[in-house]
Amino acid sequence: MTCRRGALIVLEGVDRAGKTTQCKMLVQALEQSGHQAEMIRFPDRTTKIGQLISSYLEKRSNLEDHTVHLLFSANRWELVPLMKQKLEQGINLVVDRYAFSGVAFTSAKPGFSLDWCMHPDVGLPKPDLVMYLQLSLNVASKRGEFGAERYETSVFQRAVQKRFEQLKEKDPLVNWKVIDAARSIEEVHREIKILSEKAISAAENQPIGEL
Ligand code: T5A
């Protein structure tokens, strides 16, 4: 019997769209239906690069904008060997933010084009499915106060949301699904699970692509 590869499944969206909640539920649901599944989140704050990023996000340090963009990308690249190994072992990876967050957040800053921002991530494993949790900032704000981290302001989040909207039109080869994240946690979960099961079946016969 040949080992079927796992699918690379990414959840994206503005802050408080429910990404982490849904990633955890999806991993559990996939395991219950007999798939191997693991969760990854970016930034991965546990590595040396991740610690630099974490300190920047917590405003304990300042970094030049291009520099921090490249660090976020490097933080994905450093996990690529492990991600490929797991996918090849048949483990489905459920990823909480990926290159699309990288592009949307940096390009929301003045003076950054989408193209410049996308460049460092070119060649990363391509997701088999990107689910964009769409949520108005109005509804997001009812899910609690903004935290104290960098980028957690309504002005910046509005700019990020615009960039996500542009990004989903940018690469027609990315399997991008928009999910209405204003519904209940259970309803959103059901849709995410169905789309993920489909992506897992489709990925079995395909090589891992590149962004
Ligand atoms: N960043 C990240 C970059 O600038 N470049 C990059 O390359 C990358 C990868 C990381 C920061 O770094 C930036 C983006 C970010 O600013 P993080 O650690 O991912 O940030 O962010 P978190 O603060 O952990 O997560 P978010 O704010 O994005 O929230 P989530 O994960 O979308 O939402 P979640 O699941 O934590 O839910 C938020 C709240 O809403 C409730 C939950 O119970 C929770 O209380 N909720 C719902 N309530 C009602 N209905 C629903 N359907 C709900 N779903 C969840």
Ligand code: NA
């Ligand atoms: Na989160």
